[in-house]
Amino acid sequence: MSHAHGPDFSLELAADRAPVCGVDEAGRGPWAGPVVAAAVILDPDAIPEGINDSKKLTEARRDALACDIRASALVGVGAASADEIDQLNIRQATFLAMRRAVAALPQPPAHALVDGRDAPDIGCACEAVIKGDGRSLSIAAASIIAKTVRDRMMVELDTTLPGYGFARHKGYGTRAHREALAQLGVTPHHRRSYAPIRAILQDADSPS
Structure with a gap:
């Protein structure tokens, strides 16, 4: 079934329990910073x-939408x-952030629609929805909140750790980020288990 017109509320209405929450994350791919759900x-x-x-x-x-969502909906945010x-690894850390986000809701949900292939154990009935941010309004709303919160965290990190360009690339593996790492080294906010960061650390450790 194509959703060319964008997300709607049909998955929420089809759930046999209420309230239904949408869950999404931002920041699985970057080399630095938290994953936020x-x-x-x-x-x-x-x-x-x-x-x-x-992303659209x-x-x-x-x-602007993040403000509208916070004014009219119940919102919980969690990070790892x-x-x-x-x-933990990024997959398990994402689930941890999702559990924290659901636990932070002012009211416990009876059913969760989670973006992606996995239905993690987050404390209520959980349904995985592939490409959910394009199908479910609740997941799309969660994607907006997660992205705006994470972007703001990376902008704040840029003020405490200038030179890496976090405000611009948000921790993703851009050329500017790679060059900054070569000049300034790895910070405690970098994901050391990620191959590009691991390679830099190994180079730093190896005798020249």
Whole structure:
């Protein structure tokens, strides 16, 4: 079934329990910073206009929608640090962030729609929805919250650790980020289990 028109509320209505929360994450791929998850329970009578997959929205539109979602819906946010990602692996750290996001909701959900292939154990009935941020309004809302929170964290990290360009690339493996690492070295906010960071650390350790 194609959803060319964008996400809708049909998966939420089809769930046999309420309330239903959408869960999504931001930041699985970057070399630095936390992975951030959000859980959102939308009010079916007050869904903000224009909610879509966060990747399809401009930064300004995402920020405006994040305010609208927080004003009308129940929102929980959770994160797992670079350390936790290194200890657990990114998949398990993402599940941990999702559990924290669901636990942070003001009201416990009865059913969760989670973006992706996995239905993690997050404390309630859970349904995995592939490409969920393009199908479910609740997941799309969670994707917007997760992305805006994580971007803001990386902008703040840029002020405490200038020179890496975190405000620009948000920790992703860009050329500028690679060059900064070569000049400035690895920080405690870098994911040491990720191959590019591991390679830099091994080079630093090997006798020249």
